[in-house]
Amino acid sequence: xxxxxxxxxxxxxxxxxxxxxxxxxxxxxxxxxxxxxxxxxxxxxxxxxxxxxxxxxxxxxxxxxxxxxxxxxxxxxxxxxxxxxxxxxxxxxxxxxxxxxxxxxxxxxxxxxxxxxxxxxxxxxxxxxxxxxxxxxxxxxxxxxxxxxxxxxxxxxxxxxxxxxxxxxxxxxxxxxxxxxxxxxxxxxxxxxxxxxxxxxxxxxxxxxxxxxxxxxxxxxxxxxxxxxxxxxxxxxxxxxxxxxxxxxxxxxxxxxxxxxxxxxxxxxxxxxxxxxxxxxxxxxxxxxxxxxxxxxxxxxx
Amino acid sequence: xxxxxxxxxxxxxxxxxxxxxxxxxxxxxxxxxxxxxxxxxxxxxxxxxxxxxxxxxxxxxxxxxxxxxxxxxxxxxxxxxxxxxxxxxxxxxxxxxxxxxxxxxxxxxxxxxxxxxxxxxxxxxxxxxxxxxxxxxxxxxxxxxxxxxxxxxxxxxxxxxxxxxxxxxxxxxxxxxxxxxxxxxxxxxxxxxxxxxxxxxxxxxxxxxxxxxxxxxxxxxxxxxxxxxxxxxxxxxxxxxxxxxxxxx
Numbered sequence: 030x031x032x033x034x035x036x037x038x039x040x041x042x043x044x045x046x047x048x049x050x051x052x053x054x055x056x057x058x059x060x061x062x063x064x065x066x067x068x069x070x071x072x073x074x075x076x077x078x079x080x081x082x083x084x085x086x087x088x089x090x091x092x093x094x095x096x097x098x099x100x101x102x103x104x105x106x107x108x109x110x111x112x113x114x115x116x117x118x119x120x121x122x123x124x125x126x127x128x129x130x131x132x133x134x135x136x137x138x139x140x141x142x143x144x145x146x147x148x149x150x151x152x153x154x155x156x157x158x159x160x161x162x163x164x165x166x167x168x169x170x171x172x173x174x175x176x177x178x179x180x181x182x183x184x185x186x187x188x189x190x191x192x193x194x195x196x197x198x199x200x201x202x203x204x205x206x207x208x209x210x211x212x213x214x215x216x217x218x219x220x221x222x223x224x225x226x227x228x229x230x231x232x233x234x235x236x237x238x239x240x241x242x243x244x245x246x247x248x249x250x251x252x253x254x255x256x257x258x259x260x261x262x263x264x265x266x267x268x269x270x271x272x273x274x275x276x277x278x279x280x281x282x283x284x285x286x287x288x289x290x291x292x293x294x295x296x297x298x299x300x301x302x303x304x305x306x307x308x309x310x311x312x313x314x315x316x317x318x319x320x321x322x323x324x325x326x327x328x329x330x331x
Numbered sequence: 332x333x334x335x336x337x338x339x340x341x342x343x344x345x346x347x348x349x350x351x352x353x354x355x356x357x358x359x360x361x362x363x364x365x366x367x368x369x370x371x372x373x374x375x376x377x378x379x380x381x382x383x384x385x386x387x388x389x390x391x392x393x394x395x396x397x398x399x400x401x402x403x404x405x406x407x408x409x410x411x412x413x414x415x416x417x418x419x420x421x422x423x424x425x426x427x428x429x430x431x432x433x434x435x436x437x438x439x440x441x442x443x444x445x446x447x448x449x450x451x452x453x454x455x456x457x458x459x460x461x462x463x464x465x466x467x468x469x470x471x472x473x474x475x476x477x478x479x480x481x482x483x484x485x486x487x488x489x490x491x492x493x494x495x496x497x498x499x500x501x502x503x504x505x506x507x508x509x510x511x512x513x514x515x516x517x518x519x520x521x522x523x524x525x526x527x528x529x530x531x532x533x534x535x536x537x538x539x540x541x542x543x544x545x546x547x548x549x550x551x552x553x554x555x556x557x558x559x560x561x562x563x564x565x566x567x568x569x570x571x572x573x574x575x576x577x578x579x580x
Binding site for chain 2: 116
């Protein structure tokens, strides 16, 4: 079943000449985990805000279950749980209250909403802070609460704007586990914006890459990665004042002081590693292409 | 999908939204009640000290005007800041993605502040009558007049909060509107003490009609003027509700 059908979507903010979304077309199917990747300002958050009726589009259409979303706002509200990048919860409610009221207002009975609250408190390991007001939570705790609030009432579609930002590795793992479980057991359709490329790769079925408002690539990560010419990424870490000397034919991305990234063909690996002076290098790591590399590839190509 | 899932009945939606709005103030209600009480009480003391005890028209204006002031600080100012806060903190987006009636959110915000403004209203009536030596003749119609005074004032606050480009601009505008409403028109001062132009401009302010309706249901015999006051207040209410619903949409 087609959940979202987006056709030629354009968004131009008043007073700006460049569109923030430029003729974007794609579909989301029921039960899939769809990732949206892109750099800051690529138009990702604007796109998802349009998908939940928070922003009007300048032109183009967004259909939800076959009907334009502007004609069925209530169907969208009942079926889509949205987690914005910032805020998105009532700060002075306690965690338990936020979950209960959201589930109840999404159409659950009082009893169901209480059960849903307790289930989410367990699922997100928030039992011990259940009576804490959201305003007193740390950044990571607040993000987990906002994720849980988006899921309260068990909406069959979730749209999550950077659900793992600011989270420590343990909580990040919990988020990915819970999202995979939700998708597997309840068939929840999940659309998410993320910069957590390595973890996302294990969960998402399809990815759309946005660059400067345009959808530059869409497909399964494995299919898209085949187009990256089987590149490998070599990361070098060294004292910033003593950079290593590299063979002249290598293209190097000076990512940060003391941290370079080099993209290599398979047949360049052995020669490059043998040519490195290990006395000049603190550490080196070799990766096969990830979603992040895929994004970098398409962004530089376009 | 959830074809059987329906939005909550409107009354339950309102109950939830009211509980959510009231719970926002559980740590700060004491300060809010105090702020809404102190200004009208101080104005009664300050203005009442300069008025002769036999100048009934002025004394009535001071009490009715102070009640309007209490309602304005308790409702217009607070509702305006709440809507500006909700807009800029993302809370309004959170509500907008839930299957609720948008106008009920405004009603819930207004009701929550109205509940908080009741102690101030009662203290102002009691203290004002005692300090100004006025005898109250309370008409049952006051039960209709008070909500009709509160709602348009709160609606003006909501319209400012939902439209301002920033919370700071919203705060400044609210203060300006409060001061204009209190001093331009026969609210705190009797009509006979005001220049004609100020009286005329006062007809554009809901505070003028609120003060007049409160005077007639608390202190003076009721006249046919009450009909004009109630119609005007209802008109302001409809206008502000329309403006806010349009803005929230």
